Amino acid sequence: MRQLVYTGFMSLDGVVDSPGGQAEGHRSGGWVINDIEFLPEAFSLKGEELADTTALMFGRRSYEAFAPVWRDSDDHAAYRDLPKYVVSSTLRDDExxxxxxxxxxxxxxxxxxxxxxxxxxxxxxxGSAELARRLSDAALIDRYHLLVFPVLLGAGKGLFSGADKAKQGLILRDSxxxxxxxxKLIYDVAG
Structure with a gap:
């Protein structure tokens, strides 16, 4: 069975949108790049993930934002040949x-x-906050790789929904x- 892993940047109050810019129209867009001192070791998780990544998955909006940039980015060259999956009910192959x-x-x-x-x-x-919430609610995510940033944004897309669902335990793998x-918080979903 393949594992589905969510990886992302998150504010302490759970916001995951617009960490590097204002693509989502978030008033505090760019909160990772603009507000936090860059330390390579704090971002080393992103490089470590490459060894485990055999495919990428996106929601439609994240795919449309990332694909044209990551395709030509030297920083994301390792992703070029990996299979990609886009979850969308409306996206066409010609898009x-x-x-x-x-x-x-x-x-x-x-x-x-x-x-x-x-x-x-x-x-x-x-990325793909809406997709991650849906998949979490459907118990399809197996692991979370989170870099939690010391900022409270007060508004924005959250990683987890407010749905009334059964409790889902997490097991700390690394921090x-x-x-x-x-x-850095890496959790396996229990069960």
Whole structure:
């Protein structure tokens, strides 16, 4: 069974949108780049993940934001040839970004569950707050890789929904705190 891993930057109050800019129209957009001292060790998790990443998954909006930039970025060159999955009920094949490797559109949570049962390694979800909330509520996420930043944003897209659902336990796999206030938290979903 393939693991589905959410990886992302999160404010202490749970906001995950617009960490590097104002693409979502968030008034505090750029909160990672603008507000936190850059320490390479605090971001080392992103490099460590590459060894485990066998495929990428995005919601439609994150795919449309990342694909044209990451396709041409030297910092994301390792992602170019990885299979990519976009979860969307409306995206058409002719709207996919050319030159960024094999990309498959998944339409439903059943498609995602079937993908998890296929052969292969971990699939990492980047960005995609709405998708992550849906998949968490459907108990399809297996692990969380979070870099939590010492900022309270007060508004924005949260990683977790407010849905009344069964309790979901987490098991701490790894953690670290850095002098700039960033905390790395890696949790496996229990069960």
């Amino acid at each position: 996919l970004t050319e030159g960024w490797g094999e990309t498959t559109i998944l339409r439903t949570e059943d498609d995602i569950a079937a993908l998890k049962k296929s052969d292969g390694g971990a699939i990492f979800i980047h 670290a705190a850095y002098p700039n206030g960033v905390v």
